[in-house]
Amino acid sequence: MTERSAKRPDHASAGDGPAAAATGLGDGPGDVAYLAALGHRVRSTRAARGMTRRMLARDSDVSERYLAKLEGGEGNLSISLLRRVAAAMDLPLADLVDERAPPNAELRALQDLLARLPAPDLAEARRLLQERFGPRASGDRGRRIALIGLRGAGKTTLGRLLAHALEVPFLEMRPAIEQSAGLTVDEIFNLGGQSMYRRLEREALADLVARHPAAVIATGGSLVTEPATFDLLRARCVTVWVQAAPEEHMQRVLAQGDVRPMAGNRAAMQDLRQILAARGALYALADAVLDTSGQTIAESLAGLEAIARRAGLAAAGEGEVDRGRTRDLTADGVAAG
Ligand SMILES: Nc1ncnc2c1ncn2[C@@H]1O[C@H](COP(=O)(O)OP(=O)(O)O)[C@@H](O)[C@H]1O
Ligand SMILES: O=C(O)C1=C[C@@H](OP(=O)(O)O)[C@@H](O)[C@H](O)C1
Ligand SMILES: [Mg+2]
Secondary structure (H helix, E strand, O other), rough: OOOOOOOOOOOOOOOOOOOHHHOOOOOOOOHHHHHHHHHHHHHHHHOOOOOOHHHHHHHHHHHHHHHHHHHHOOOOOOOOHHHHHHHHHOOHHHHHHHHOOOOHHHHHHHHHHHHHOOOOHHHHHHHHHEEEEEEEEHOOOOEEEEEEEEOOOOHHHHHHHHHHHHOOEEHHHHHHHHHHHHOOOOHHHHHHHHHHHHHHHHHHHHHHHHHHOEEEEOOOOHHOHHHHHHHHHHHOEEEEEEEEEEEHHHHHHHOOOEEEEOOOOOOHHHHHHHHHHHHHHHOOOOOEEEEEEOHHHHHHHHHHHHHHHHHOOOOOOOOOOOOHHHEEEEEEEOOOO
């Protein structure tokens, strides 16, 4: 762990530096275009609802003059005023401020259908859709296994050992990103912020899986927060969530001499728990979970090898398995036990 900057993906915040410039935030043309589009959305929603501006003013308790500015793309209303405008049109605020194109009728109908389902049916619906259309439906995970999880979980440590045991390359995302970009992660963040980093991360992953039919990949802890990249990872790799108790994460990261992320301050453990809580549902989408809490490295490695075996990676493989290699591994006894 050599990287010490506060701008790492785990800690970068949406500041107003170069990243903001890159995404068109601030007082620039991107802002103007956004406000114009927002104004247009308000006007067209109001029209579709058959409301006059006066009616909207009355129901939202926002002045007609203010609404005129908003609809004209000149009003940068406070969030609470905007919320009142949305509520008066019986629209979630999120729909009003969403920059993406509105969902088409099919998507809307599907969202409505799902929104009406009770929780158990919803889980079933997700499973069915996953099977038919999810990342895994596109198959071809080869003999790739990817480790996800928070910093200090043991992705790098265990990934390297597992790769050795399976006799496949060990690939670490971070240097792969730096290599393909020709820049350090710090430089990437200084140059283009979070969005540039996320794009390069996705490209580096696509490149790695295209080049390696068999590998152990240690990902960056925050990869899972980028849906397209995480989808790609799950489509092309068997994924394992490497877990540890928050206290152990803390203890391990500190033991590595990495005092940057959560050391020394009282909020540190709370931050860590918050990150874990925020990402837990994403990490939980992995194919398997390995809990390393209170385990030695050897014990965790054995657990990881068992997962690899169950996924068909250590013994008879699946997809584009190199049969010769699989036989070799089995003959070596690597896959046994
Ligand atoms: N059971 C275990 N599994 C993996 N690592 C462990 C375990 N117990 C202690 N460690 C230590 O925890 C640290 C994990 O760090 P690292 O592999 O860099 O995690 P990550 O890549 O997920 O950030 C290492 O210093 C390792 O020696
Ligand atoms: O959160 C992230 O995306 C990252 C976390 C760190 O990795 P570890 O989780 O292995 O510590 C870092 O080195 C990597 O470049 C990016
Ligand atoms: Mg690591």
